[in-house]
Amino acid sequence: MSDQDNKAVDRAEISGMLAKKAPEMKHILNYCLHCSLCAESCFLYMSHDGDPEYMPSYKVINSLGKLYKKKGNVDREFLEGIKGMVWNNCVLCHRCYCPIGIDIPRMIDFTRSICRSQGVFPELDEGESWL
């Protein structure tokens, strides 16, 4: 259970964070070619038999991508819902290769910061695992 488990999320804070990095992040979200080269270079994707939930582009589009689409208008449930995707499904190893230079771990890192700002992060002492 998070520290701020019952508190409403601060949507203005989330929107502010998103807006601040919009030029950098939206740009890269818009240019994904869906070529799947990042997938082949992600060891987690490869070691999970190509489970799409581990595909780098999928992880970003379904977390940060959705945050932008909803302009930060999300609730705690949404953030709790993407928590696994940005913590358990990516170790931020920076090994994924994107031919057009999209920095996937940077975006996942940013998504984690948004979650952290609202008190959403893995509770390792409550039995939540990292991987």
Place this chain on the structure above:
Amino acid sequence: MIIAERKPFEEIKEMLKSYNNVLNVGCGGCTSICLAGGQKEVNKLNAELTKEIPALKIDGYVIERQCNYDFFADLDEKASQYDAILSMACGAGVQFVAERYTSIPVFPALNTVFCGVDRNVGWFEENCRTCGECVLGETAGICPVTRCAKGIFNGPCGGTRIDGTCEVDKNTPCAWTDIYNRLKEQGRVSNILDVKPIRLWQNQTRRSLIQEDYKARYAE
């Protein structure tokens, strides 16, 4: 993984006594996992500091790794707004932060204790002293540097107790007894029959490592 523990509160307080605008930076890597310096621990320490030192303005922020500058972009924007930084990473991370912001004093909130494994939630054990010449292949996967009180390479030392514990501490199993027993189980006792040459412990200089496949890249 690197295991650390929080410094005594009084020591942290003493380090910060000349500063009134401090950023406490947590690490999303090892020290989150060992429950010493992640988001929760940053929040907790800041709450304690705020209660104890009302004049102190302390903010918290966690970056995912303090040992890799790829994760520093947000911290770069914040750092200059503070007159000191407290880091809840391991010693490597603290130094990397200090190297990045040389004009800002950086203080360690943790003691970095060892390189080890998870036994259970919040329970860790030291397994490796990163000696740089691993002998686990010969010693049945039991490290004599870390687990033998004398760090000897041709054990046991003669002080092993009859019940297989170490003469230095009756609660610690003798590493060399364990090594012998496991090698025996695997039919590999011959591994330790020859006397090993003396290890050339060298004066320590800072180690750095480039993986073989990347040597060409950094040849200059």
